[in-house]
Amino acid sequence: MAGSKYLGRILLVDDDESITRFYETFLTAAGFIAHSCHDLKTAKDLLTQYYFDAVLLDLHLGDEEGIGGLPFVLKVTPSTKVFILTSHGSIEKAVECMRRGATSFFTKGTEPEKILAEITAHLKPAAKGPLLDPETRKTIGLVGDSPAIKEMLAMIDKIRNVDSTVLILGESGTGKEVVARAIHQTSPRAAEPFNAINCGAIPEQLLESELFGHKRGSFTDAKTDRKGIFEVCTNGTLLLDEIGDMPLALQTKLLRVLQERQVTPIGSSMPLTINTRVIAATHRDILDEAKSKRFREDLYYRLSVVVIRIPPLRHRTEDIPALTSHFLCQFNQRFAKNVRPPSASVMARMMAYDWPGNVRELQNALERAVVLSSDDELSVSDIFQHMNLRAGTATSDETISRAVFAMPLTEAKQCFEKSYLEHLLTISGGNISEAARISARYRADIYRLMHRYGFDKGSFR
Amino acid sequence: MSGGADSLETTRSRYASHDLLGPLVESYIQGLPTALGALEQAVRAGEDRQILRLSHRLSGDAATYGFAALADLAREVELAKPQDRRDAMRQLKDLSRRICRSL
Numbered sequence: 001m002a003g004s005k006y007l008g009r010i011l012l013v014d015d016d017e018s019i020t021r022f023y024e025t026f027l028t029a030a031g032f033i034a035h036s037c038h039d040l041k042t043a044k045d046l047l048t049q050y051y052f053d054a055v056l057l058d059l060h061l062g063d064e065e066g067i068g069g070l071p072f073v074l075k076v077t078p079s080t081k082v083f084i085l086t087s088h089g090s091i092e093k094a095v096e097c098m099r100r101g102a103t104s105f106f107t108k109g110t111e112p113e114k115i116l117a118e119i120t121a122h123l124k125p126a127a128k129g130p131l132l133d134p135e136t137r138k139t140i141g142l143v144g145d146s147p148a149i150k151e152m153l154a155m156i157d158k159i160r161n162v163d164s165t166v167l168i169l170g171e172s173g174t175g176k177e178v179v180a181r182a183i184h185q186t187s188p189r190a191a192e193p194f195n196a197i198n199c200g201a202i203p204e205q206l207l208e209s210e211l212f213g214h215k216r217g218s219f220t221d222a223k224t225d226r227k228g229i230f231e232v233c234t235n236g237t238l239l240l241d242e243i244g245d246m247p248l249a250l251q252t253k254l255l256r257v258l259q260e261r262q263v264t265p266i267g268s269s270m271p272l273t274i275n276t277r278v279i280a281a282t283h284r285d286i287l288d289e290a291k292s293k294r295f296r297e298d299l300y301y302r303l304s305v306v307v308i309r310i311p312p313l314r315h316r317t318e319d320i321p322a323l324t325s326h327f328l329c330q331f332n333q334r335f336a337k338n339v340r341p342p343s344a345s346v347m348a349r350m351m352a353y354d355w356p357g358n359v360r361e362l363q364n365a366l367e368r369a370v371v372l373s374s375d376d377e378l379s380v381s382d383i384f385q386h387m388n389l390r391a392g393t394a395t396s397d398e399t400i401s402r403a404v405f406a407m408p409l410t411e412a413k414q415c416f417e418k419s420y421l422e423h424l425l426t427i428s429g430g431n432i433s434e435a436a437r438i439s440a441r442y443r444a445d446i447y448r449l450m451h452r453y454g455f456d457k458g459s460f461r
Numbered sequence: 462m463s464g465g466a467d468s469l470e471t472t473r474s475r476y477a478s479h480d481l482l483g484p485l486v487e488s489y490i491q492g493l494p495t496a497l498g499a500l501e502q503a504v505r506a507g508e509d510r511q512i513l514r515l516s517h518r519l520s521g522d523a524a525t526y527g528f529a530a531l532a533d534l535a536r537e538v539e540l541a542k543p544q545d546r547r548d549a550m551r552q553l554k555d556l557s558r559r560i561c562r563s564l
Binding site: 016018019021022025026029060062087107108109111112 | 475481482485489492514517518520521522524525526527529532536
């Protein structure tokens with residue numbers, strides 16, 4: 001089935017290697033890029049490195065329950081479709097998974113052709129017009145009617161027939177991938193694949209191979225030819241997330257690809273013509289990075305043909321009620337609860353808060369509050385539990401919180417970031433995966449911050 | 462004749478002639494004696510947890526690789542009461558041997 005049309009990227013999670021090998025062989029030949037892993041920890045790492053269109057998740061992962069990975073997938077990449085793989089004896093649990101947000105389930109022994117057909121049917125983009133109707137916006141998580149959001153939607157609409165490179169800027173947690181997906185869905189490329197890769201979370205050598213592909217034997221682990229993401233995503237849209245963290249050497253190669261519309265796989269001398277629309281995103285001040293020579297200025301200008309700035313949540317607090325209602329609906333469904341919308345006084349408190357972690361922080365806070373709620377009411381203490389935890393750790397934190405208001409903004413942000421990281425590492429006992437989970441960031445982000453602020457994880461154990 | 466056909470059906474994977482999956486099925490059959498050996502040892506030693514784990518895995522593998530009858534027998538071992546396990550195990554081993562011989 002060589003030369004099959006690219007169908008998407010799929011993650012196969014089963015503790016049994018012979019099962020993942022079976023599906024990996026079949027689905028790769030059918031046109032998927034398939035990744036396999038055998039435990040939830042590795043699955044979570046992969047999910048923070050790549051965007052997966054689908055996950056095939058076994059219910060029994062040795063001593064772990066596969067169902068435990070479901071909330072993570074739904075939180076990190078809500079548009080990823082999760083398919084449960086189960087034996088005949090666990091159908092009840094598989095049905096429970098669907099209630100919690102899985103798309104479908106298969107019993108082991110289902111013909112791979114049927115599995116392939118069902119997965120691809122769920123991945124096909126809905127036949128919708130170019131404009132984002134309210135229902136589509138809700139599905140992809142682009143919620144809100146504030147002037148800032150309206151302005152952004154107008155911009156997305158304006159560029160829907162333009163094939164230019166787009167640079168999305170926004171603080172962490174503002175929803176850069178959601179916006180990239182919206183741009184793709186309104187473009188003439190909507191029926192083609194959308195793919196995303198996190199440039200900051202993948203080691204340099206692997207990132208080059210992921211982007212441009214490689215020929216067999218071009219380096220030690222290159223056992224077969226592999227297409228790069230630019231090639232498999234040709235005619236579609238590729239999101240280069242955290243572009244500001246891309247190593248300089250790769251920036252040079254990326255610039256060449258964007259200029260020449262050609263990629264040369266590692267170990268090959270034959271360039272391949274590609275037609276991939278690139279959207280880049282970063283939480284960094286990329287112009288500042290360019291001025292400091294950490295980011296190529298020419299690449300910045302190449303990427304920033306159209307720039308979309310996503311406002312932080314504190315600049316569009318009027319969207320908090322709509323976002324709250326959207327997430328409440330999701331979490332009530334997922335956790336089989338019936339938690340009511342917050343009272344006016346609770347909402348006022350929520351709207352007064354700054355939400356430095358933006359929509360992601362609001363989402364996490366509501367998820368926690370729904371889980372903790374015992375009487376179907378949302379209380380301030382449940383919603384701001386993460387702040388209570390923080391306040392309870394050390395008086396120095398409280399001192400910092402007062403002192404930051406006298407600092408320049410950049411310094412205040414760094415001060416908060418350092419304090420936040422210190423607290424995070426304290427409560428996680430220096431466990432990076434746990435710290436990444438709590439903060440809803442990539443592990444690579446935690447390592448980078450630790451390096452920046454000189455923290456050693458051993459000192460938190 | 463029909464008995465022969467039934468026998469062929471239970472010992473031959475439905476993916477045996479599949480271009481891509483056929484070689485994987487062969488490799489699966491080659492690994493079958495090892496998997497059976499580990500399960501048999503657990504049954505002999507009466508290690509409940511290990512029996513459940515290994516028979517569950519064997520059942521899932523067999524179903525995936527297109528050996529429905531083998532999967533059913535492995536599931537019988539998984540669900541059998543301790544006193545019935547050896548008998549279920551014997552049937553499983555018997556079919557497994559016939560599958561290996563058909564390779």
